[in-house]
Each structure stands twice: as structure tokens, then as C-alpha cells.
Amino acid sequence: MEEPADSARKAAEYRHDDGSAEIVFATDDGRVLTVREYPDEAAFEAATADAEYVGRHEGVSNLPGVEAFRDADES
Numbered sequence: 001m002e003e004p005a006d007s008a009r010k011a012a013e014y015r016h017d018d019g020s021a022e023i024v025f026a027t028d029d030g031r032v033l034t035v036r037e038y039p040d041e042a043a044f045e046a047a048t049a050d051a052e053y054v055g056r057h058e059g060v061s062n063l064p065g066v067e068a069f070r071d072a073d074e075s
Helices: 041-048
Strands: 013-015 021-028 031-037
Touching: none
Parallel strands: none
Antiparallel strands: 013 021, 021 031
């Protein structure tokens, strides 16, 4: 297991008590970009219930769908 000092390095993975997994995608100038996967919609709704919805992020909405990232062997 990595030391806590390495916690914000690319590909570091965390498991949360709500069953979600969070993976560090990138770090730049002290900022950390992560991707978080929830086990189901109910867990997502519970985790974001108090957050302010601010719309769609254009940089993310323009990315290809998950199909583009699947291995050819999986299809």
C-alpha cells in the first residue's frame, strides 16, 4: 500500500464507506482531479444531496462515451 504522502498521485485509488471508489486522474498546481464511481444511483443521490448542481461541464460532456475506452476483447 502506498504511503499517505503519495495519496494525490495519478491512479491512486480510494474506497469510501458508501461503497464508492475514487481514483486520482491528474494533479496540477496543487489541484487534484478525481473520478468517483458509485455502486448505484441511490448512493450517488445520497452523496450529492447537499451539493449545489451547477450544470454540465462542457469539457467532460464532449468526451467520448465509455464504449470508446473498452478493450476490443470485451465486446
